[in-house]
Amino acid sequence: MKSNFLRRCLFSLCLLGSYPGLSQTTTTAPDPKQQFSPAQLQADLQLMHRVLDEGHPGMYRYTSKERFEALFDSVAQTLNRPMTQQEFFVAATPLVTALKDGHVKWMPRERKHYQYYYNLDKLFPLELHFTGKQGHLVHDISGQSAIPLGSEILSINGLSVASLVEKLLPTVFFADGNSQAVKYLSLDRFLPFYYGTYIGAAPRYEIAFKAPGSSEVKTAQVPSVTLETIQKLEKEREKPKQSPIRVEYKENNTALLTIDHFNIYKNELDVEKVMKDIFWQINAKNTQNLIIDLRSNEGGIDKWGALLYSYLTDKRFKYYDSLLVPKKAKFTFAEHIVWLPGMYPLYRKLISKTDGGNYTFRFKKTLREQKPQKNNFKGDVYILTDGYSFSVTSEFCAIAHYHKRATFIGRETGGAYYGNTSGFHVPVKLPNTDLELAVPQWNYFMAVSGYPHKDRGILPDYPIEYTAEDIIRKRDVDMEFAMELIKSKRASAASK
Numbered sequence: 001m002k003s004n005f006l007r008r009c010l011f012s013l014c015l016l017g018s019y020p021g022l023s024q025t026t027t028t029a030p031d032p033k034q035q036f037s038p039a040q041l042q043a044d045l046q047l048m049h050r051v052l053d054e055g056h057p058g059m060y061r062y063t064s065k066e067r068f069e070a071l072f073d074s075v076a077q078t079l080n081r082p083m084t085q086q087e088f089f090v091a092a093t094p095l096v097t098a099l100k101d102g103h104v105k106w107m108p109r110e111r112k113h114y115q116y117y118y119n120l121d122k123l124f125p126l127e128l129h130f131t132g133k134q135g136h137l138v139h140d141i142s143g144q145s146a147i148p149l150g151s152e153i154l155s156i157n158g159l160s161v162a163s164l165v166e167k168l169l170p171t172v173f174f175a176d177g178n179s180q181a182v183k184y185l186s187l188d189r190f191l192p193f194y195y196g197t198y199i200g201a202a203p204r205y206e207i208a209f210k211a212p213g214s215s216e217v218k219t220a221q222v223p224s225v226t227l228e229t230i231q232k233l234e235k236e237r238e239k240p241k242q243s244p245i246r247v248e249y250k251e252n253n254t255a256l257l258t259i260d261h262f263n264i265y266k267n268e269l270d271v272e273k274v275m276k277d278i279f280w281q282i283n284a285k286n287t288q289n290l291i292i293d294l295r296s297n298e299g300g301i302d303k304w305g306a307l308l309y310s311y312l313t314d315k316r317f318k319y320y321d322s323l324l325v326p327k328k329a330k331f332t333f334a335e336h337i338v339w340l341p342g343m344y345p346l347y348r349k350l351i352s353k354t355d356g357g358n359y360t361f362r363f364k365k366t367l368r369e370q371k372p373q374k375n376n377f378k379g380d381v382y383i384l385t386d387g388y389s390f391s392v393t394s395e396f397c398a399i400a401h402y403h404k405r406a407t408f409i410g411r412e413t414g415g416a417y418y419g420n421t422s423g424f425h426v427p428v429k430l431p432n433t434d435l436e437l438a439v440p441q442w443n444y445f446m447a448v449s450g451y452p453h454k455d456r457g458i459l460p461d462y463p464i465e466y467t468a469e470d471i472i473r474k475r476d477v478d479m480e481f482a483m484e485l486i487k488s489k490r491a492s493a494a495s496k
Helices: 002-014 038-055 065-078 085-099 161-171 181-198 227-237 271-284 302-310 344-349 392-402 468-472 477-495
Strands: 105-108 126-131 134-140 152-156 204-210 217-223 245-250 254-259 289-293 320-324 380-385 407-410 421-429 435-446
Touching (some): 065 085, 085 105, 134 468, 380 392, 380 477, 392 435, 407 477
Parallel strands (some): 254 289
Antiparallel strands (some): 245 254
């Protein structure tokens, strides 16, 4: 009985692979004009220092301790006057981005939206597509249509788009290491958030632009939009509900396996059965080519990534090489922790020291050698990725890339090749500013080697760059390229 109880406890812990959304999305938010004294700001900054130093197991994975200490000192020197929550959020963001950990959470405890926190009545009204230091209009949220779609936007309220990109890209912390595609994609998707938070807000925005095919510079005034307008747009763009794992069949003996996310629990979908049925069907149809679409798949439960790869190989394989966790001693900031999983005390008891003097949690099945599935797929595999291919998705991609099992098409993954810091989070409330810093507890190292880009994601074999026109026309350039590549390979093989 004791053994069964322990197994259930460990299973509960191991399911905690994603952040449970502890901070409150409410109809109210703190008074944006409330100011905090320098002493209060310094106290919250020092708590941030302790939380990261004690609670983040991968704090120095990409940034040295010396660099972090210099950053903390630099931020502390700016906290010499009263500030609002937003001002402190902006001032402390460089500490979060220096982690280069896309799993860390940094947000107000109470907010009206999961992404938008500040200046909610005067948000920037345009969606742009960024390539390098250029931005082109792909949607006018305000509905004014004062600027033709596809126009190159040159400046906003006098700030050049090149300067805008230089200012905003370093604030994007949803990225592992120095992955780049995810940062541009974040600006594409959430420019009103980044502009309103890190640059400011205005009732109207003066836009300098060049219409498509024209060299003439024109200007237009575009009114700001409210959060309610953005939420309405989000509602309109919601995709119809469907299985997060699904297969369809295309020409040239090709199957398309789409996986929207891996955050799937047993009561929602029997993933093992679905995968077994899908690959049985794929093989029964004598399919020669398999496209796996993992674009915008932000991850979820790690064992599903290992399971997916087990259907692509006929050899035993290692998935994770090792796992490091924070030290076993009680956190000195425990009184500020707002939530922990019920099995956390047991988990802490099961932490053990490694031979190198670090700490680990050995009870992860994905640390063991993995077996291939009997009904594995032996044909050609093509994987579509973008910047929001993250976490478990990037882990799977790293293993598939390392074993040379797939051709990658699209853009660099947002998750890093060599691993990430994820698992369950320890969320801490900063007592004065009411901001939340949540740090993941498991520092994973993938069973891969030889990749020359130590701080990057999986770089595609065939990089795809979208134009503003592609986005406006809703072209699926990645899929078009993949199908054309399969067609050309088929034609080449037939001619031999």
